[in-house]
């Protein structure tokens with residue numbers, strides 16, 4: 001692979017690619033390599049790749065210690081950067097930081113290695129756009145600390161940090177907690193104030209505790225229109241910050257005092273049913289979320305009852321809300337429909353607090369024609385709606401050009 005590296009041979013340093021005598025040789029080189037790798041291997045045009053790195057359509061590699069990089073490699077177009085899944089940086093003695101913008105366009109990055117370089121600083125927002133990042137190798141650098149918040153939104157499966165001068169500080173405590181036994185496998189050590197090194201797995205610090213959060217009460221069954229009070233109690237050292245998170249935007253009040261916060265919800269509505277409310281405690285060591293799902297009792301309502309449609313079977317479609325789940329009762333021309341093998345209520349789906357279904361009729365005949373009424377009920381109320389359904393004309397009407405009968 002290194003034979004194809006655009007960096008091999010007479011290339012100028014970044015920013016001086018044009019305007020020197022080397023320009024001619026560079027183009028010559030592109031031409032030759034372009035021909036050599038023209039088909040098959042997905043190497044991108046050499047001009048897209050930073051001059052001291054080598055690139056394929058999915059990978060960037062910067063390992064040349066002679067002509068090193070001092071900033072994160074950038075390709076010419078966003079589209080090219082979006083295709084990159086793997087970035088490998090090694091032996092770069094001038095490479096020291098990853099800023100919040102550096103990886104912005106590498107949306108599909110899965111694998112990032114920065115090793116044996118001088119990485120000292122990683123912005124808390126460095127990976128804000130890299131949701132697919134899984135493997136992060138930062139071995140043999142100059143990191144003294146690394147915040148857990150950098151990884152908060154990610155699903156990292158590998159984190160390699162050995163060979164960094166990590167401090168034995170509370171900020172690094174999460175690394176011990178998160179890596180568990182892996183910390184010993186990597187032989188991670190931290191440096192105490194006096195300069196002594198100790199195994200990170202043995203790190204204990206006063207005033208450095210991961211937070212907890214507890215929500216009470218845990219049973220949140222309430223009637224529509226009622227008010228509710230939730231209490232979130234947190235612990236942790238240093239004292240964690242506390243956040244509430246919920247979809248609801250109106251009719252609430254939050255009162256926080258010390259480690260406890262009270263959330264009051266007024267005039268609960270059916271749209272609050274099944275919604276999640278969470279309380280998160282967060283400090284330098286980590287975060288903890290506690291959540292509840294609201295159970296709001298409300299009377300049933302028929303939101304839709306439409307004309308019969310011929311599907312595999314005939315269907316009179318409906319949508320109904322209500323909690324608890326309402327009972328369904330049908331009548332045809334004032335007489336109760338006896339549900340059985342050929343006519344029955346069928347719920348297909350429950351979504352967004354609504355039951356969607358059909359009164360399903362298997363091969364209905366003219367005796368099924370008529371006005372259908374749906375009555376729904378639960379302990380908190382009832383609702384009803386009517387619709388006309390016409391499945392087939394009387395047999396005498398055999399000349400009808402458009403028989404509605406829909407056999408199987």
Ligand SMILES: *[C@@H]1O[C@H](CO)[C@@H](O)[C@H](O)[C@H]1NC(C)=O
Nearest residue numbers: 044057077079080081082083
């Ligand atoms: C990105 O990858 C896709 C699929 O491999 C390819 O078709 C496309 O040309 C690539 N885009 C760039 C800018 O390399």
Ligand SMILES: *[C@@H]1O[C@H](CO)[C@@H](O)[C@H](O)[C@H]1NC(C)=O
Nearest residue numbers: 062063064065089090091116
């Ligand atoms: C980095 O340099 C070391 C020696 O200084 C060498 O052994 C190693 O192979 C280099 N890594 C890469 C990826 O070139």
Ligand SMILES: *[C@@H]1O[C@H](CO)[C@@H](O)[C@H](O)[C@H]1NC(C)=O
Nearest residue numbers: 086088110111112113134135
């Ligand atoms: C990431 O890259 C490293 C080094 O190239 C490799 O060892 C590792 O297997 C890769 N991991 C994934 C998930 O691709």
Ligand SMILES: *[C@@H]1O[C@H](CO)[C@@H](O)[C@H](O)[C@H]1NC(C)=O
Nearest residue numbers: 096118119120142143144145
């Ligand atoms: C390593 O990081 C420290 C700050 O944590 C800095 O003072 C020092 O200059 C860095 N060393 C190198 C070699 O970059």
Ligand SMILES: *[C@@H]1O[C@H](CO)[C@@H](O)[C@H](O)[C@H]1NC(C)=O
Nearest residue numbers: 131132134154155156157158
């Ligand atoms: C996180 O990654 C693991 C394995 O790498 C995977 O099993 C899991 O589904 C992922 N979770 C999310 C939320 O992406």
Ligand SMILES: *[C@@H]1O[C@H](CO)[C@@H](O)[C@H](O)[C@H]1NC(C)=O
Nearest residue numbers: 217218219220221222223295
């Ligand atoms: C929650 O409270 C309601 C009434 O307030 C009660 O009917 C229900 O059984 C309780 N559920 C649990 C799981 O305790």
Ligand SMILES: *[C@@H]1O[C@H](CO)[C@@H](O)[C@H](O)[C@H]1NC(C)=O
Nearest residue numbers: 225251266267268269270271
């Ligand atoms: C309570 O909410 C309902 C709608 O969900 C609204 O019609 C009613 O006016 C509200 N009542 C009060 C007192 O805000």
